[in-house]
Amino acid sequence: MSKSMFNITKRSIEWGGKTLTLESGKIARQADGAVLATYGETQILATATGAKQDNPGQDFFPLTVHYLEKFYASGRIPGGFFKREARPTEFETLTSRLIDRPIRPMFHEDYSRETNVICQLLSHDKETQPDILALVAASAALTISGIPFLGPIAGARVGYKDGEYLLNPTYEEIKESDLDLIVAGTNSSVLMVESQANQLTEEVMLGALNFGHEQMQAVINLIIDFAEECANEPWDIASHDYSDLKAKLKKAAEKDLQKAYAIREKQDRVAAIKAAKDKALESLGIEDEAELNVAKGLLKKVEAEIVRGDIIKNQKRIDGRDPQTVRPIECEVGLINKTHGSALFTRGETQGLCLTTLGTGQDEQIIDAVVGESKENFLLHYNFPSYSVGEVGRMGPPGRREIGHGKLAWRALAAVLPTKEEFPYTIRLVSEITESNGSSSMATVCGGSMSMMNAGVPLKAPVAGIAMGLIKEDKNFVVLSDIMGDEDHLGDMDFKVAGTDKGITSLQMDIKINGITFEIMEVALNQAKDGRMHILGEMAKAITESGELNVNAPRILTIKIDKEKIGAVIGPAGKVIKDIVEKSGAKVDIEEQPDCGLVKIASNDGDAMAIAEKMVRSIVAVAEVGKVYHGPVAKIMDFGAFVTFMGANDGLVHISEINNDRVEDVNDVLEEGQEVYVKLVGLDRGKYKLSMRVVNQETGEDLDPDNAEFPPREEKPRGDRGDRGSDRGRRDDRRKRRA
Numbered sequence: 001m002s003k004s005m006f007n008i009t010k011r012s013i014e015w016g017g018k019t020l021t022l023e024s025g026k027i028a029r030q031a032d033g034a035v036l037a038t039y040g041e042t043q044i045l046a047t048a049t050g051a052k053q054d055n056p057g058q059d060f061f062p063l064t065v066h067y068l069e070k071f072y073a074s075g076r077i078p079g080g081f082f083k084r085e086a087r088p089t090e091f092e093t094l095t096s097r098l099i100d101r102p103i104r105p106m107f108h109e110d111y112s113r114e115t116n117v118i119c120q121l122l123s124h125d126k127e128t129q130p131d132i133l134a135l136v137a138a139s140a141a142l143t144i145s146g147i148p149f150l151g152p153i154a155g156a157r158v159g160y161k162d163g164e165y166l167l168n169p170t171y172e173e174i175k176e177s178d179l180d181l182i183v184a185g186t187n188s189s190v191l192m193v194e195s196q197a198n199q200l201t202e203e204v205m206l207g208a209l210n211f212g213h214e215q216m217q218a219v220i221n222l223i224i225d226f227a228e229e230c231a232n233e234p235w236d237i238a239s240h241d242y243s244d245l246k247a248k249l250k251k252a253a254e255k256d257l258q259k260a261y262a263i264r265e266k267q268d269r270v271a272a273i274k275a276a277k278d279k280a281l282e283s284l285g286i287e288d289e290a291e292l293n294v295a296k297g298l299l300k301k302v303e304a305e306i307v308r309g310d311i312i313k314n315q316k317r318i319d320g321r322d323p324q325t326v327r328p329i330e331c332e333v334g335l336i337n338k339t340h341g342s343a344l345f346t347r348g349e350t351q352g353l354c355l356t357t358l359g360t361g362q363d364e365q366i367i368d369a370v371v372g373e374s375k376e377n378f379l380l381h382y383n384f385p386s387y388s389v390g391e392v393g394r395m396g397p398p399g400r401r402e403i404g405h406g407k408l409a410w411r412a413l414a415a416v417l418p419t420k421e422e423f424p425y426t427i428r429l430v431s432e433i434t435e436s437n438g439s440s441s442m443a444t445v446c447g448g449s450m451s452m453m454n455a456g457v458p459l460k461a462p463v464a465g466i467a468m469g470l471i472k473e474d475k476n477f478v479v480l481s482d483i484m485g486d487e488d489h490l491g492d493m494d495f496k497v498a499g500t501d502k503g504i505t506s507l508q509m510d511i512k513i514n515g516i517t518f519e520i521m522e523v524a525l526n527q528a529k530d531g532r533m534h535i536l537g538e539m540a541k542a543i544t545e546s547g548e549l550n551v552n553a554p555r556i557l558t559i560k561i562d563k564e565k566i567g568a569v570i571g572p573a574g575k576v577i578k579d580i581v582e583k584s585g586a587k588v589d590i591e592e593q594p595d596c597g598l599v600k601i602a603s604n605d606g607d608a609m610a611i612a613e614k615m616v617r618s619i620v621a622v623a624e625v626g627k628v629y630h631g632p633v634a635k636i637m638d639f640g641a642f643v644t645f646m647g648a649n650d651g652l653v654h655i656s657e658i659n660n661d662r663v664e665d666v667n668d669v670l671e672e673g674q675e676v677y678v679k680l681v682g683l684d685r686g687k688y689k690l691s692m693r694v695v696n697q698e699t700g701e702d703l704d705p706d707n708a709e710f711p712p713r714e715e716k717p718r719g720d721r722g723d724r725g726s727d728r729g730r731r732d733d734r735r736k737r738r739a
Contacts, residue, residue, distance in 0.1 A: 261306070311478055
């Protein structure tokens with residue numbers, strides 16, 4: 001037996017009721033680190049690759065993370081014309097960010113080579129959510145790559161049901177859970193949190209963080225054991241001593257930067273800070289571009305030390321606030337004329353214009369994903385134009401940041417939405433950020449909540465959000481409420497909390513340093529609660545609850561029907577429902593529920609809705625003997641005609657029941673498609689027997705309302721056989737001519 005060309009390393013543990021396996025040495029061997037991670041029957045290949053040369057003077061870290069899904073992972077072929085995966089889906093973008101956020105602060109501070117981390121979903125069992133597995137696989141690939149990654153890290157998903165925390169719940173389990181929380185961290189601290197919750201308390205959320213952090217330790221130990229067997233040699237990273245240059249920059253810039261940061265107005269402050277930095281760099285007379293880039297990077301550190309030191313020492317922030325104070329807030333609703341709902345939320349120099357549009361089931365977003373096709377009736381789109389920060393820039397499609405911020409606001413608001421049965425509308429909420437100096441995603445939450453209430457969406461409760469920051473020096477720390485952009489940039493934590501007066505609906509946290517304790521997170525959560533309650537109070541000055549449906553919004557009437565009648569309302573190839581829409585002018589949707597069919601009729605025109613409702617009810621009504629109906633002639637036979645009534649029922653009008661005069665040829669009296677009035681006179685073995693002759697064909701009046709014995713038809717001489725033969729011959733001639 002020949003020796004294998006692969007040098008395979010494999011390690012496994014039982015984790016959350018399934019086997020987690022890491023394998024390396026077989027696939028993608030030219031990457032610096034490659035790991036095939038398997039959890040259940042879901043598999044992800046993660047690769048980590050870094051550039052082999054330094055870029056002297058580079059003052060940023062070019063890390064790119066891609067999470068990629070291919071439909072072959074679940075045995076599906078993509079929809080669309082090209083049958084090929086195109087631009088990243090929202091889930092791929094969000095998962096890429098989910099991996100990027102906790103690994104980015106874990107690289108050596110002197111490492112700035114271009115680095116790619118690519119996670120590819122190879123197999124999906126439609127039960128295991130793949131984002132946690134991708135995060136674990138990326139961490140393992142980086143740990144064995146030799147790239148100066150100060151890991152490993154790991155992650156876990158936490159659910160909460162009936163007072164118990166759940167580890168890595170499945171798709172089905174998360175539907176019944178009051179919490180969907182992802183936490184990532186090291187063996188000693190938390191690095192990242194992303195969550196959606198059903199108005200849970202701060203204590204429950206903190207308990208979930210503790211639970212997730214404890215449960216991920218087994219995975220961290222697995223990666224360490226795995227790396228000890230197959231890790232590459234660590235890369236040598238050149239370290240430089242720039243202490244003298246930094247001291248010169250501090251001496252040249254400190255006073256001017258302190259004066260600049262004392263300016264309260266953002267644009268004036270930004271201009272003064274730039275002038276102070278330019279002056280300091282010019283004073284050193286540096287001409288080499290690489291050295292100049294190093295100096296710019298050091299100047300950022302000087303700037304951070306000045307601002308952070310002042311906050312720690314004096315408990316005073318850039319704009320003069322103390323750590324707990326929220327900036328002034330102004331709220332207004334209904335300011336945009338023709339929208340279904342609108343709100344303007346302004347907090348300091350951050351402003352969001354939020355606009356709500358209500359639609360029907362036809363407006364739901366169809367999502368074609370690896371797990372299958374689904375529909376979404378709550379859409380939140382976040383836009384961040386360059387003018388919001390006083391800059392010029394190119395307009396284009398939403399980037400990762402816009403998608404991530406929009407999803408955070410979506411999670412915060414989704415918990416308070418009514419069910420589709422309670423409010424059968426598709427809701428589209430658009431947040432236009434018109435000013436920004438602080439958390440615009442939390443402004444979207446506040447403005448979005450008010451905008452939907454203004455539109456008449458019956459929210460369970462208003463939702464507010466607040467962004468918290470942290471300045472930590474050694475053992476001293478200050479938690480900041482409602483952070484500004486500079487405090488976010490120069491601080492150690494970005495901690496966003498949204499919720500109602502009852503509890504938290506969403507929590508997101510990113511840590512820029514290693515060493516955030518649960519004590520700090522508890523302080524931040526409690527301080528955020530105080531800030532959230534204050535903001536809810538300010539929002540209540542503009543609107544307190546959802547009112548009547550906005551006059552500009554369409555009205556929707558919902559009719560429950562028997563499931564067996566769904567086909568009758570739709571008709572063959574959608575013919576019946578299209579006819580209802582065309583004749584009424586209303587939108588008509590129909591969907592199957594477990595116990596019934598739901599017909600939704602939508603229009604701003606009451607008459608149109610009434611016409612559509614009447615047509616639908618006539619179709620689903622039970623046919624009654626003795627009632628008059630209206631419908632088209634579906635088919636003509638020698639012995640009579642079939643007429644379609646109540647939308648989908650066909651009944652026979654015998655030739656003797658067409659009129660009171662003798663009819664020799666049905667074609668002489670009726671044409672296919674002709675609208676006629678008929679009366680249901682009986683049932684014969686489940687077949688409908690109809691009569692036209694007992695109904696006034698002009699008015700639809702029942703000429704025999706009591707179902708009495710109707711006068712017999714007037715009989716005409718029938719003639720001899722030869723005459724009948726002549727009549728038959730004439731009918732044959734007419735048929736031939738029509739053919």
